[in-house]
Amino acid sequence: MEKTEKRINQKIEEDGAILLSLIDPADQTPEKGTKMAVEAEEGGADIILVGGSIGAQGQRLDKTVKMIKEEVEAPIVLFPGGTGTLTPYADAIYFMQMLNSRNAYWTSTAQISTAPVIEEMGIEAIPTTYLVLEPGGAVGWVGDANPIPKDKPYIAASAALAGEKLGSRLIVTDSGSGAPSPAPAKLVKAVADAIDVKYFYGGGIKTVDQARKIVKAGADGIQIGTAFEETGEIGKKVSKFVKAIKK
Numbered sequence: 001m002e003k004t005e006k007r008i009n010q011k012i013e014e015d016g017a018i019l020l021s022l023i024d025p026a027d028q029t030p031e032k033g034t035k036m037a038v039e040a041e042e043g044g045a046d047i048i049l050v051g052g053s054i055g056a057q058g059q060r061l062d063k064t065v066k067m068i069k070e071e072v073e074a075p076i077v078l079f080p081g082g083t084g085t086l087t088p089y090a091d092a093i094y095f096m097q098m099l100n101s102r103n104a105y106w107t108s109t110a111q112i113s114t115a116p117v118i119e120e121m122g123i124e125a126i127p128t129t130y131l132v133l134e135p136g137g138a139v140g141w142v143g144d145a146n147p148i149p150k151d152k153p154y155i156a157a158s159a160a161l162a163g164e165k166l167g168s169r170l171i172v173t174d175s176g177s178g179a180p181s182p183a184p185a186k187l188v189k190a191v192a193d194a195i196d197v198k199y200f201y202g203g204g205i206k207t208v209d210q211a212r213k214i215v216k217a218g219a220d221g222i223q224i225g226t227a228f229e230e231t232g233e234i235g236k237k238v239s240k241f242v243k244a245i246k247k
Contacts, residue, residue, distance in 0.1 A: 001169070002092070002124040003124070004075045004077065004091050004092035004124050004126070005092070005124065005126050005169065007075060008046075008047065008075075008198070008221075009198065011046050012198065012220045012221070015046075015246040015247055016215070016245070016246055016247040017215045017219065017220055017221055017222070017245045017246060018046040018047065018220070018221040019044065019045050019046055019047075019221065019222055019224070019238065019241055019242050019245060020045065020046065020047040020048075020049045020077070020200065020202075020221055020222070020223045020224070021036075021037070021040035021041075021045040021047070021048055021049065021224060021225070021228060021234075021238060022049040022050075022051070022079060022202070022223055022224065022225030022228075023036055023037055023048060023049065023050050023064065023068070023225070024050075024051065024052035024056055024177075024225060025050065025051075025052065025055070025056045025057075025060045025061050025064040026052045026054060026055030026056050026060070027052070030060065030063040030064040030067050031067070033050075033064045033067070033068065034064065034067040034068050034071055036228070036234055037068045037071065037072050037074075038068075038071050038072060039234040039235040039238070040228065040234055040235070040238050041072045041073065041074045042235045042238075043234065043235040043236065043237065043238025043239040043241075043242065044238055044239055044242035044243075045074060045238050045242070046074060046221075047074060047075055047076075047077055047221075048068060048072060048074050048075070048076045048077070049077050049078075049079045049223060049225075050064060050065055050068070050076055050077070050078055050079065050090065051078055051079030051080055051081055051085050052079075052081050052085075052177075053081040053137075053138040053139045053141075053142045053143075053177070054081065054138060054142065056081055056085055057081075057082070057084030057085050057086075058084065061084075061085065061086075061087050062087045062089060065078075065087045065089040065090050066087075066089040069089050069090075075091040075092060076089070076090045076091050076092075077090065077091060077092045077093065077094065077126070078090045078092070078093040078094065078123070079094055079223075080093060080094065080096070080114075081139065081142060082110070082142070083110050083113050083114050086114065086117055086118065086121065086123070087121075088121040088122065088123065090123055091123075091124060092123060092124035092125070092126055093118060093123050093124070093125055093126065094126055094128040094130070094170070094172065095111065095114075095115075095118065095125035095126060095127055095128060096127075096128035096129065096130040096168075096172070097110075097111060097128075097129060097130065097163075097166075097168075098130045098131075098132065098143045098145060099129050099130065099131055099159055099162065099163055099166075100131055100132060100145055100146050100147070100148060100159055101132075101143050101144050101145050101146070102144045102145070102146050103143070103144040106143050106144065126169065126170055127167055127168045127169050127170065128168055128169075128170045128171070128172055129159075129160065129162075129163025129164070129166065129168040129170070129171050129172070130172050130174065131148060131156065131159050131160065131163070131171070131172070131173045131174070132145035132147050132148070132173075132174055132175075132176065133147060133148045133150060133156065133173055133174065133175045133176075133183050133187070133203065134147045134148065134149055134150050134175065135147065135175065135176055135179055135180075136175070136176045137175070137176020137177050137178055137179060137203070138176065138177060139174060139176055139177065140176055148173075150175075150183050150184055150187060151184075152187075153184075153186050153187040153189075153190035153191075154190060156173060156183075156187050156190060156191050157190040157191050157193070157194035158194070160173070160191045160194055160195050160199070161194045161195055163195075164195045164196065164197050168197060169197050169198065170197060170198050170199075170200065171191065171195055171197060171198070171199045171200070172199075172200045172201075172202065172223070173187075173188075173191060173199075173200075173201055173202070173203075174201075174202040174203045174223075175202070175203030175204045176203050176204075177203065177225060177226055178226050179203040179204030180204060181204045181206075181210075182201070182203060182204035182205045182210050182214055183201070183203070183204070185213050185214065185216070185217040186217075188201055188214055188217035188218055188219055189217040189218050191218070192217065192218025192219060193218065198220045198221070199218065199219055199220050199221075200219060200220060200221040200222065200223055201214050201219040201221075201222055201223070202222065202223030202224070202225075203223075205222055205224055205227060206226075206227045208240050208241055208244040209244075211224075211241050211244050211245050212244045212245060215244075215245040222241075222245060224241065
């Protein structure tokens with residue numbers, strides 16, 4: 001276990017949960033993305049996630065992450081939407097398999113293709129199982145997912161447990177960017193109760209109360225992107241979410 005993962009675990013131990021602020025390079029210029037990251041960190045975000053399903057790669061990704069790195073102290077973790085979401089300027093990457101994809105590319109081929117590149121770049125890899133929940137959004141479409149029904153917590157729990165037994169040290173469930181609402185607390189609790197590794201939830205969280213319920217149900221961290229992008233006061237909004245989910 002390397003330093004970014006250790007820092008994540010330590011923050012969870014100290015605060016009960018962490019907040020990860022997602023920046024999608026495809027949605028704004030590197031300058032605006034950097035401003036958002038700075039404001040998120042000032043508000044108390046523990047991790048700056050960078051990635052997206054479509055368009056978050058190449059020079060735009062490099063420039064965004066490099067600029068953010070120069071302005072924030074928080075670790076920058078890549079949230080890959082494909083084999084192109086790689087840059088040496090990041091601290092770490094979710095080295096993940098979309099376990100409920102119908103396409104073997106997302107469960108094995110992408111990992112085989114990128115492992116040597118990640119090694120060469122010297123990016124810390126965090127073994128991650130990624131599970132797409134209904135409705136799935138763009139990531140579900142791109143990843144050819146078989147979305148886990150929100151009213152079937154036992155399926156989500158079984159999938160998460162499988163990910164842990166395959167060696168993942170982090171489970172991420174995601175309803176997709178822009179989901180109308182988060183998954184039910186019952187599903188989050190089922191996943192949390194089934195595993196012993198860290199568990200993050202993303203997708204559909206728009207209010208402080210929703211964030212609080214997700215963490216109370218057992219999530220160790222929440223990933224928020226769209227809800228912060230839609231406001232001009234990111235720092236203030238992040239601060240409210242941070243206060244709601246921590247001890």
